[in-house]
Amino acid sequence: MKTLFQPILTAARNQARYRTTRAALARLPASTLVDLDIHDVDATARRAIWG
Numbered sequence: 001m002k003t004l005f006q007p008i009l010t011a012a013r014n015q016a017r018y019r020t021t022r023a024a025l026a027r028l029p030a031s032t033l034v035d036l037d038i039h040d041v042d043a044t045a046r047r048a049i050w051g
């Protein structure tokens with residue numbers, strides 16, 4: 001039963017991490033995003049979580 005729920009829990013945790021990361025990036029000032037060479041907050045957050 002543990003193996004049945006493990007992928008679901010992992011997906012839920014990754015989705016929560018993605019939302020947190022995306023929100024943190026979205027709060028950064030535009031000048032900081034440019035300095036860090038971040039042009040797409042969604043893609044950067046997605047890459048940070050899922051590779």
